[in-house]
Amino acid sequence: MLVKKALVIWFLVVAVFLFAAKYGGTLRFLFGVDATTLLGPNIPDSISNIVASHILEGLIDVDENLKIIPCLAERWEVKENGTAYVFYLRKGVKFHDGEDFNAYAVKTHFDYVLNSSLRNVGMFKGILKEVLVLDQYTVEFRLFQPYTPILYRLATSSAAWILSPKSIEKYGNDPALFGRNPVGTGPFIFKEWKVGERIELVRNPNYWQNGLPYLDGIVFSVVSEDVSRVNQVRAGDADIMYNPPPALLPALEQDPRLQLKTIPTVRVIYIGLNSRQAPLNDLRVRQALNYAVDKEKLCKVIMRDMARPSDSPLSSITYGYVPTGGYPYDPQKARQLLKEAGYSNLKLELITPKGRYLNDYETAIALQGMLKEVGVTVDVKPMEWGTYVGKILSSKPEDWDYQMFLLGWAPGTAEGHWVLFPLFHSINQMGNPQGTARYNNFFYSNPKVDELIDKIGSELDEKKLMEYYAQAQKIILNDAPWIFLYEMKIATVMRKEIKDLKIYPIERFNMTYAWIDR
Amino acid sequence: MTKFIARRLLLLIPVILGVSIISFSIMHMIPGDPARIIAGEGATKQDIEAIRSKYGLDRPLIEQYFRFMKGILTNDLRSIKTERPILKEISPRFLNTVQLAVVSIFISSIIGISLGIASAVRRNTWLDSFAMFFSLIGVSMPIFWLGILLIIIFSVFLGWLPSGGKGGVEHIILPAVTLGLATSAIIARMTRASMLEVLNQDYVRTAKAFGLAKRKVVYKYVLRNALIPIITVIGLQFGYLLGGAVLTESVFGWPGLGRYVVDSIFNRDYIAVQVGIMIIAMSFVLVNLLVDIFYALIDPRLRRG
16 A cells, blocks of 8 residues: 555655756757847837737736736726726836836826827727826726727737836837847846847746746747758757748658747738729629639638638637638639629739748739639749838829728737738728728728728627627628638647747747746 | 058049948838838837938938938948947947958968869869869859758758857858859969969070979969959959848848848948948948059059069
8 A cells, every 4th residue: 555655756756856847957049030129119020029929018918819818917998988997006026127016007008108209009098098007016907988899909919018117218219229228027138139140039937827927038040041040940050930931841740859849829911903994893703803812722722721711801719809700712603703794804913922921922922823723823023021011001082093902900919809900991991091000001991891890899798899890891791892811820840848838820929938848 | 652542542532432432322212111111010100200200201302311411420320220420330330341342252262263273274184174064053052052061061961160150269260161162263264374374484484494483483473473463353352242241141140241231231221221232332442442553563563563
């Protein structure tokens, strides 16, 4: 009996020893370009975001399934019909510079953000009126009017990551300098940034989540060539990179030293159909184009399973997504619709970026072939990204003569309002002076959808909210302002010994729980 | 000599002015709005307009040019992307580029000149064929491909050398060799041609007839006289390398100036591109000046001119 007991205990000890997370080691992460700035409210790109998210933290956060979770606030309440949010803060948290985290720090941060002209303060300006200190560990966010996506914005936007009040005082007037001196409460502390080369973070020994993080530090390095990034991970000179060239995927999958992880993202890729002029102002033509595209085939053959067909402007993991059924592949129906509309031998131009998204140009070429099958001749014109964006997001009416364009949209906020409002609300049509986020460059307009989007922005009851979401997506699908193509996946290549590294569908990587099994 | 150098340095001013005007015009002629690109996907109207007015991108072009030139003189320019003083962004990258250029020009000169001499002296032997075959491959092999090949052999399979990044001496070996091999091929061909021409001169035959040691003839009389075109080529190649070897930098993750300028073009970071190009142009002119000074040192006949 005793022997048996001893054996069990021994076994448990061994198991704990074998499977428990190990401390120590530095994780080496590779990017294609250097980060821009580590000042949260000024970050314009996902790479800076990945780095800064390990130094700075917000009141709330999202987990890897995009569910909102507590972070520096332990809980929160919605009050006064959604115009006030009260947050109860975690006690005993310290910034990296030794300052206390409390209600005053939160207020100082948001006062700084709202009074600045930094790059992404638009997420809160005009929505958030002010932050009030109720007591040392309670704050109230007052809004101009009810705006339910505010929680997702607070959970995902880097502008909401609380900066140490002392650092704001010291660097607040010089965003460039502040971007190199980020001070937050996060699991890692900023150590060094060698321009164009690498950024080093070290473990925060006083992190409020006891025992975390496991790593001694993280080094983010820049290697612009994707094949070289893969080779560095294969050679063991680095631990992780993402977006490997798809042609290498089969080989990477078989490499015993590596693990390849593929997860869906919030990014959808679509063909915008400019409905300002004929023939794309005809609903039948737009629907015909949707029926003519074999999305399954695109995902399998062109995208090598790095995408899956989409049936909504929202990716299936974006909050608010409701399946609509989409457009099945039906060339017969496409031909019939075109005939009804009175078009035979239709000629259209498709402009596309080349290399901005995975196999974007290849997708455009495949579409050209598919549309040829139903009698539509497509002229594909690839453009360099900067020129392309200048064209399709131009505020000058003479630029709005494009017909079809390939584009992607990834709501960093992880919720559907930030898809529907900028892209489908008629207030955000290009050139509309009232628009606050003008991305409706295919000139979609449906009063019913406008109304639904407005309701989505303020509805507190989740059941009703989802009902509005469902209706809006159904109507938009039927109006066919896009050719709905696919939602992107993201592939990550890691060394086998890296454990518990979390990958989020909003192109974020969380190394707080990661450890190295060496 | 001093007068000559001073004159050449003064010449820098119109060159730089010209380069600034050309790079400014080209950057502003290509379509694309830096504010749009830098603000990123999902920026609000407010965000974009703030960037535009901050950098005066909404001002007339002439005014923007003068603001730029004023910024150069007062050292008050900032990268549009990172908002940091531009020299802080560019100088570490330029130093990296210089480092890589010096090491690879060193490697390529040694390989190139020795191969060139060997094949000229032993013309039409197997050594000559080998050297010229090598240089043919070196000239025609895409640098990009060679770099990846070297990484796969020496880092992924053998694990002898780091596959990229910056660090100790071992980090510079692969990128410098990659760059050096291509350059050495050009130098070898030039050395061979130049040597052959001198080898056929009467005074060489005379020297041989006087019974001087072959070694002495080759190194003292032939090489020295053949050196001018070789140095020209090396100087030119060095100038090119200082402009940044974009492909090599990309493949090896070498944080140099070339890749930075290319990325900045994609970001429409006007300030970074314009200043980067001016620095590249300046170093090219300076290297040429150095080469000219070198001529004078090697060939006394040119000193008087």
